[in-house]
Amino acid sequence: MSAIRLLVLGAVRQHGRAHGYQVRNDLEYWGAHEWSNAKPGSIYHALKQMAKQGLLLAHEIAPSTAGGPPRVEYEITEKGTEEYFTLLREYLTAYDQRPDVLTAALGFMVDLERAEALELLQERVRGIEGWRKAVTEYYTPEDGPGRLGHIGEIMNFWVDSADSGARWTRGLIERIRGGAYTFAGEGEPFVGVLEEGQENPYATGRPHWGDAH
């Protein structure tokens, strides 16, 4: 799956109550339009879909304060909060090589308690190591490497990526264990949303850091 649901749930949750454009603006503030599929269409679609599924509660609201069609405000439900934490835990653990998924989870990881975040990240490392083992055993058959020609570079690439991912995750674990950041239940949380009327310093038109072609 993509990161969009976690991002949208997280944005709504941090606001308490938010309309589509607010979510869209937050995601842009986070740079999510650069590293994930957070485009307007996807965001509005996710909001509607999750409202239909009972993860969000939709309030019909009067015509917007400034132009455009009337807007709908969303609130996260009990079920939506559960889903939020389920996705967060899953994305922090799962090694599925889609960087957007981990990126979104990193942004929200402090909603968990420090101990749990550490556990999940360790599970992540174990997952990567297991995967790496499976791949190398699978792809280094009886007649030794080299038999595969340039196709061997594919495995080479995947193994290298896995190793880098594991190494980086171990570094993060060390930093968190060393006391970095403020996790759930440890005091003033870090706030990362824009209030109504606040200007977005990272609006579009700044250096792209999503794709470089």
Add this chain to the structure above:
Amino acid sequence: MSAIRLLVLGAVRQHGRAHGYQVRNDLEYWGAHEWSNAKPGSIYHALKQMAKQGLLLAHEIAPSTAGGPPRVEYEITEKGTEEYFTLLREYLTAYDQRPDVLTAALGFMVDLERAEALELLQERVRGIEGWRKAVTEYYTPEDGPGRLGHIGEIMNFWVDSADSGARWTRGLIERIRGGAYTFAGEGEPFVGVLEEGQENPYATGRPHWGDAH
């Protein structure tokens, strides 16, 4: 974009003429169902779409030799071959952090000449370096790092991934420059498709190496 079009074009091209199930089987042989979105629906859709766009030529063929509905055979056109090389060059160069795209390109890179492959990979490294520079400048503002709290880990992760990607690409460049593999115009090419009736040694049910959750 996803890797599916390059994969399908590449499979049809290596066969000369292929029906959907043959392509599907090749992609499975390459493990593509594990590391890309190469599912039956996507494959058949891509074939039809590309036929409609003139990249493939569709021949209506009698009921299949063994069960199932009548099948359609496809042949790559001039235009399709152009598209194939365009995509191949693009995916070898573009740093868009979707591993499936680079993976597919690695599988086909030997269809280029050695010198061109080297150039493209060097371009890739330059792209990664430029991107890395943009990100760090953008995200390390006046008041120094650390101001960002745990959000800084996102940049940290992206920069680390970029560095790993660049390092690996440099390694590949060295190996290719050192004479590894057989590129276009250098003799017997490496063949990686299944002939009609040949058994697929990597059929489904083997260790998954796409996602680990």
Add this chain to the structure above:
DNA sequence: CCCTAGCTAGCCAAATTTGACTACTGACCG
């Protein structure tokens, strides 16, 4: 005062992707 540009807010059609499903054949089992 009119016109345009730019922002606000969201919608929509088309393309793609997903995950399940159909239908037909041949082989093997008892």
Add this chain to the structure above:
DNA sequence: CGGTCAGTAGTCAAATTTGGCTAGCTAGGG
């Protein structure tokens, strides 16, 4: 000889994603 299991070949509806479009306001220039 009937049942069912595996393999062949592909279709389909639903969900999602893409990329661009609409429409209401407001500020400012001429």
